[in-house]
Amino acid sequence: MKPLANPTYLRALRGQSTDYTPVWIMRQAGRYLPEYRATREQAGSFLDLCRNPELACEVTLQPLRRFPLDAAILFSDILTVPDAMGLELSLNEGIGPQFAHPVRNAADVERLPVPDPEDELGYVMEAVRTIVSALDRSVPLIGFAGSPWTLATYMVEGGSSKDHRRVKAMIYESPQVTHRLLEITSDAVAAYLNAQIAAGIDAVMIFDTWGGTLGDRAYREFSLAYMARIVSQLNLGDENDPDGRIPVTLFTKGGGQWVEDIAATGCDGIGLDWTTSLGDVRTRLQDRVTLQGNMDPMSLYASPEQIRAEVKAVLDDFGSPGRHVFNLGHGILPDINPDHVAVMIDAVHSLSRR
Amino acid sequence: MKPLANPTYLRALRGQSTDYTPVWIMRQAGRYLPEYRATREQAGSFLDLCRNPELACEVTLQPLRRFPLDAAILFSDILTVPDAMGLELSLNEGIGPQFAHPVRNAADVERLPVPDPEDELGYVMEAVRTIVSALDRSVPLIGFAGSPWTLATYMVEGGSSKDHRRVKAMIYESPQVTHRLLEITSDAVAAYLNAQIAAGIDAVMIFDTWGGTLGDRAYREFSLAYMARIVSQLNLGDENDPDGRIPVTLFTKGGGQWVEDIAATGCDGIGLDWTTSLGDVRTRLQDRVTLQGNMDPMSLYASPEQIRAEVKAVLDDFGSPGRHVFNLGHGILPDINPDHVAVMIDAVHSLSRR
Numbered sequence: 001m002k003p004l005a006n007p008t009y010l011r012a013l014r015g016q017s018t019d020y021t022p023v024w025i026m027r028q029a030g031r032y033l034p035e036y037r038a039t040r041e042q043a044g045s046f047l048d049l050c051r052n053p054e055l056a057c058e059v060t061l062q063p064l065r066r067f068p069l070d071a072a073i074l075f076s077d078i079l080t081v082p083d084a085m086g087l088e089l090s091l092n093e094g095i096g097p098q099f100a101h102p103v104r105n106a107a108d109v110e111r112l113p114v115p116d117p118e119d120e121l122g123y124v125m126e127a128v129r130t131i132v133s134a135l136d137r138s139v140p141l142i143g144f145a146g147s148p149w150t151l152a153t154y155m156v157e158g159g160s161s162k163d164h165r166r167v168k169a170m171i172y173e174s175p176q177v178t179h180r181l182l183e184i185t186s187d188a189v190a191a192y193l194n195a196q197i198a199a200g201i202d203a204v205m206i207f208d209t210w211g212g213t214l215g216d217r218a219y220r221e222f223s224l225a226y227m228a229r230i231v232s233q234l235n236l237g238d239e240n241d242p243d244g245r246i247p248v249t250l251f252t253k254g255g256g257q258w259v260e261d262i263a264a265t266g267c268d269g270i271g272l273d274w275t276t277s278l279g280d281v282r283t284r285l286q287d288r289v290t291l292q293g294n295m296d297p298m299s300l301y302a303s304p305e306q307i308r309a310e311v312k313a314v315l316d317d318f319g320s321p322g323r324h325v326f327n328l329g330h331g332i333l334p335d336i337n338p339d340h341v342a343v344m345i346d347a348v349h350s351l352s353r354r
Numbered sequence: 355m356k357p358l359a360n361p362t363y364l365r366a367l368r369g370q371s372t373d374y375t376p377v378w379i380m381r382q383a384g385r386y387l388p389e390y391r392a393t394r395e396q397a398g399s400f401l402d403l404c405r406n407p408e409l410a411c412e413v414t415l416q417p418l419r420r421f422p423l424d425a426a427i428l429f430s431d432i433l434t435v436p437d438a439m440g441l442e443l444s445l446n447e448g449i450g451p452q453f454a455h456p457v458r459n460a461a462d463v464e465r466l467p468v469p470d471p472e473d474e475l476g477y478v479m480e481a482v483r484t485i486v487s488a489l490d491r492s493v494p495l496i497g498f499a500g501s502p503w504t505l506a507t508y509m510v511e512g513g514s515s516k517d518h519r520r521v522k523a524m525i526y527e528s529p530q531v532t533h534r535l536l537e538i539t540s541d542a543v544a545a546y547l548n549a550q551i552a553a554g555i556d557a558v559m560i561f562d563t564w565g566g567t568l569g570d571r572a573y574r575e576f577s578l579a580y581m582a583r584i585v586s587q588l589n590l591g592d593e594n595d596p597d598g599r600i601p602v603t604l605f606t607k608g609g610g611q612w613v614e615d616i617a618a619t620g621c622d623g624i625g626l627d628w629t630t631s632l633g634d635v636r637t638r639l640q641d642r643v644t645l646q647g648n649m650d651p652m653s654l655y656a657s658p659e660q661i662r663a664e665v666k667a668v669l670d671d672f673g674s675p676g677r678h679v680f681n682l683g684h685g686i687l688p689d690i691n692p693d694h695v696a697v698m699i700d701a702v703h704s705l706s707r708r
Contacts, residue, residue, distance in 0.1 A: 165652065165687070172656035172664070215628040215650045215683075217667060257610050257630060274569040276611060296569045298519065302526035310526070313571060329569070333519070 006139045009071040010202060012325050013247035013268045013290045021315065021324050021352035022070035023345055024142070027331035028063040029075045033338060035062050046091045050076050053126040060131050064139065066338065067345045070325075071140050071203070074131065074196070076124055078146030078207060081188055082155050084120035085112050095159075102158035104166075106177045114187045117195035124192075125199045132200035143201030145193050147208035147252075148185040148230070149223035155181070164213055171214075171222055178222060186226045190233035197235055197246060204234065204248040205271070212254020219258060228265040249292055253330060256281065263289045274329030278318040290323035295344070297328045300336045304343045311347035321354055360493045363425040364556060366679050367601035367622045367644045375669065375678050375706035376424035377699055378496070381685035382417040383429045387692060389416050400445045404430050407480040414485050418493065420692065421699045424679075425494050425557070428485065428550070430478055432500030432561060435542055436509050438474035439466050449513075456512035458520075460531045468541045471549035478546075479553045486554035497555030499547050501562035501606075502539040502584070503577035509535070518567055525568075525576055532576060540580045544587035551589055551600060558588065558602040559625070566608020573612060582619040603646055607684060610635065617643045628683030632672040644677035649698070651682045654690045658697045665701035675708055 004010065008022040030036055039059050043049035050056060060075045079097050083089035088100035103109055118125055131141055154160070156167035171178045193204055211223040227250055237244045250262055251271025259281050262270050272281060272293035281291055299310045311326075318324045326348045332341070358364065362376040384390055393413050397403035404410060414429045433451050437443035442454035457463055472479055485495055508514070510521035525532045547558055565577040581604055591598045604616055605625025613635050616624050626635060626647035635645055653664045665680075672678045680702045686695070 163652075168650070168652035169655040172650075172653045172660060212629060215653075216631040216634075216671070218650070219629070254608065254629065257634075275566060275573070275608065277570040280570075280611075296522070296526075296572070298517075298522035299526045299569075301523040306526060317570070 002137050004137050004140055004202070006070060009325060010140050010247065012323060013203065013249065014242050014245065015287070015290065015323050016242075018321075019354055020349050021318075021321070021326050023326035023348040024069050024071040024073065025063070025332050025341065026073075026328055028067075028069060028073065029059045030332060031334035032332055032336045032341070033062055033066070046077070047089065050080060051123045053123060053130045056127040057130040057134055060127075060141075061134060067342055068349065069139065069345065071142050072131065072135055073142040073205070074124075074128060074144060074201065076127065076144070078144070078151065078209075079154060080121060080124060081115075081145060081185075081192055082151055084115040084117075085155075085185075085188060087155060097154060098159040099155065103152075103155045103181060106174070106180070109177055109181045109184065112181070112184045114184060114191060117192045121192060121195070125195055128196055128199035128201055140202035141200070142203045142205050143193065143196035144205040144207060145189045147206050147211060147223060147250075148182045148189060148226040149214070150208050150210045151185050151189070152178070152181055153210045153213075155185070164210065168213070171218060182222060182226045186229050187233075190230045193230065194233070194235050201246070203246055204236075206230065206248070206250050208250065208252040208255065211252035216257070219252075219255070220261060223252065224258065224261055224265065227262075227267075231265050231267055247290075249290075249325075251292070259285060269323075269325065271327070272329065278314065278324070282318060282322070287323050290325060291318065292325040292327050294327070294329040297330050297333050297336075300328075300332070300340045300344065302340075304340065307340055307343045308347045308351075311344055312351055315348070315352055321352070326352075356491050358491050358494055358556070360424060363679060364494050364601065366677060367557065367603065368596050368599065369641070369644065369677050370596075372675075373708055374703050375672075375675070375680050377680035377702040378423050378425040378427065379417070379686050379695065380427075380682055382421075382423060382427065383413045384686060385688035386686055386690045386695070387416055387420070400431070401443065404434060405477045407477060407484045410481040411484040411488055414481075414495075415488060421696055422703065423493065423699065425496050426485065426489055427496040427559070428478075428482060428498060428555065430481065430498070432498070432505065432563075433508060434475060434478060435469075435499060435539075435546055436505055438469040438471075439509075439539075439542060441509060451508060452513040453509065457506075457509045457535060460528070460534070463531055463535045463538065466535070466538045468538060468545060471546045475546060475549070479549055482550055482553035482555055494556035495554070496557045496559050497547065497550035498559040498561060499543045501560050501565060501577060501604075502536045502543060502580040503568070504562050504564045505539050505543070506532070506535055507564045507567075509539070518564060522567070525572060536576060536580045540583050541587075544584045547584065548587070548589050555600070557600055558590075560584065560602065560604050562604065562606040562609065565606035570611070573606075573609075574615060577606065578612065578615055578619065581616075581621075585619050585621055601644075603644075603679075605646070613639060623677075623679065625681070626683065632668065632678070636672060636676070641677050644679060645672065646679040646681050648681070648683040651684050651687050651690075654682075654686070654694045654698065656694075658694065661694055661697045662701045662705075665698055666705055669702070669706055675706070680706075 056075045236246045247268035249269030256276030269290040274296040410429045590600045601622035603623030610630030623644040628650040
């Protein structure tokens with residue numbers, strides 16, 4: 001396999017020196033781009049787009065044509081895994097994701113299969129292979145999945161939820177049933193990510209969007225333990241060949257308080273939202289892992305000068321060059337002006353150049 | 355003034371020894387109690403209830419008749435202050451709070467008055483005096499207000515908001531206008547709390563429900579700075595007479611990462627949500643302030659045995675007897691069984707007795 005033309009993102013995650021701080025954006029292939037909206041319309045629904053490898057490849061590449069991003073990320077959705085587990089996903093404009101068969105009790109949990117990813121999620125693997133081929137080793141491709149806890153919130157609630165009351169009640173009323181659900185979901189996620197690795201991704205990202213709604217003890221027991229289990233099950237390559245190893249980044253939104261425990265899973269990177277000081281976390285972890293983040297997505301509403309100032313503030317907070325991957329602290333919002341994104345990326349590259 | 359029959363809550367906030375860990379519950383006067391729902395129906399709307407001193411007193415006392423709580427809290431709403439500033443509040447079942455005149459620009463901000471609390475919020479002061487008289491020094495009465503930042507989120511959005519996009523955009527696009535709004539609101543809150551103190555409250559609580567949506571730097575600049583300003587403006591009594599001093603507790607939901615800075619405001623107590631370890635914060639702050647919290651409100655869905663186990667886990671997390679006021683990590687939910695609340699309070703008192 002030929003080397004990457006731009007390995008900056010992978011080097012930063014491996015703790016190797018880089019010429020500047022690499023940057024990518026959560027949801028960089030998304031609604032803020034007019035070309036994305038056009039392809040999405042061509043595809044039909046959001047799910048039709050996820051299930052069409054050619055068009056999923058097209059929207060994955062769109063932000064890279066506009067901006068000098070240091071990584072691509074597979075276009076897909078975290079809920080494809082519970083869908084493949086038989087919950088039957090639908091995504092409706094204005095309502096959000098809904099499952100026809102939510103998981104409500106022990107019997108529902110015991111019925112859940114661990115799907116074969118090449119069989120039940122073949123469209124994702126085909127998209128990965130198509131994107132890998134199209135990227136032609138220009139920048140790395142990040143594959144991803146939702147954390148078992150985050151997937152479980154949707155699986156139990158039957159969709160999005162303001163307060164996750166049903167799944168939170170489940171952990172307190174039926175902790176054993178919850179653990180069984182998380183075990184099965186973990187095995188499904190690990191198999192799914194290993195299939196993405198086999199299909200050619202260069203790095204793994206696990207999104208734990210709702211881990212931060214858990215209590216301090218419950219987070220360790222119901223979310224982090226299962227992300228650790230997945231990390232240990234992934235085929236990340238030879239530990240003695242750092243250039244071959246596939247780095248894993250864990251992102252728990254609202255998880256800034258738990259970074260010591262997150263680092264102990266053996267992950268290579270930790271994603272942080274904007275409520276956490278990168279500098280504080282760096283001091284706490286002593287550069288043992290790479291930090292990803294963490295500009296407030298809302299700061300992209302500001303003027304170009306203020307965006308540059310915010311980028312500088314994030315870089316200054318991190319401090320001297322080191323294990324940093326620049327990103328927003330959460331996904332980019334659909335009404336952000338793409339020109340503002342260009343300003344942010346240019347500021348990251350120019351202000352961080354060694 | 356005669357001494358309180360039960361000064362446990364105030365002693366814990368002042369760092370004095372107590373026989374057990376005191377407990378109260380955020381929203382203890384609320385919809386989970388059938389007697390509250392009956393009084394609310396009698397009053398008319400929620401706002402009618404807030405504006406009726408006799409009935410506000412009645413619902414304040416209801417939870418104390420059922421449970422051996424160690425403090426009462428004034429029944430009111432944080433949005434009465436912006437209402438008195440001319441924004442015209444309405445509270446509609448299912449829609450939530452709405453302001454007829456939201457604050458959108460510099461001109462709107464400059465029009466805002468600092469209301470005279472005895473004049474514009476006289477119904478609150480009358481409720482305080484009625485409750486103080488009815489309590490007859492049995493337990494302390496906590497008065498409260500919203501933090502300037504939290505009030506500003508509602509004032510700018512015009513009501514509740516999923517992501518506070520409008521007010522977050524304002525801090526990045528028009529920081530000076532935002533600061534002016536927060537200054538005026540701070541002065542209104544300080545005057546309001548000083549009037550409550552004059553009317554007889556024994557302790558102050560400031561609720562910063564939305565401070566945790568701010569970035570690490572923005573929190574200090576737009577939320578904490580204004581809470582600090584209020585603390586410095588309050589008439590808390592003689593510093594050399596600890597038994598006379600009115601303690602102030604600041605509660606930023608999602609603020610566990612900022613406790614050192616919160617403590618530096620000069621507050622007496624810090625409220626914590628369930629995502630933070632009390633023991634960790636206690637170690638970080640070395641018992642300089644009292645910690646309030648932090649059981650997950652959702653854990654009250656569990657069985658009585660599991661509720662006792664959760665109470666024990668919270669007490670154990672805090673550790674040896676000290677500066678702790680037991681509470682939930684956020685308001686009690688409307689569908690909680692009051693019998694479960696009784697179990698929690700009994701567990702706190704019996705498990706913590708020295």
